[in-house]
Structure formats: structure tokens, C-alpha cells
Amino acid sequence: MLVLSYVEKTCSVCGNKFIVSGKIADRELFCTLGCFSRAMKDEPQSTVLEA
Ligand SMILES: [Zn+2]
Numbered sequence: 001m002l003v004l005s006y007v008e009k010t011c012s013v014c015g016n017k018f019i020v021s022g023k024i025a026d027r028e029l030f031c032t033l034g035c036f037s038r039a040m041k042d043e044p045q046s047t048v049l050e051a
Contacts, residue, residue: 012040 005022013035020028030036 010034 006017006019007025008017008019009023009025009028009031010017012029014031016031016035018031030039
């Protein structure tokens with residue numbers, strides 16, 4: 001039986017809850033790429049990390 005850890009996150013753009021794998025939980029802040037790009041537009045000084 002495969003055990004993976006998942007973390008429930010809240011999208012900081014639209015407020016949706018979404019589930020990510022624990023390994024990437026600290027870098028997944030948005031539920032979709034659309035939210036990601038919206039957040040980047042709202043905060044032009046944020047560092048954009050290429051996946
Ligand atoms: Zn979202």
C-alpha cells in the first residue's frame with residue numbers, strides 16, 4: 001500500500017481549497033495556473049519561479 005502525504009492548501013487568489021502532495025506543498029500556493037498568473041500580476045515584485 002502506497003502512502004503519500006497530502007496537504008490541503010487555500011489558494012491565496014480565489015480562496016479555493018485544493019490538495020497538493022506534501023513534497024511540493026510549500027511552493028504550491030495557487031489552485032490553478034490562472035490564479036498563479038493573476039497573483040504575479042498583482043505582485044510584480046514577487047519572484048517568479050519557473051517550474
Ligand atoms: Zn485559485
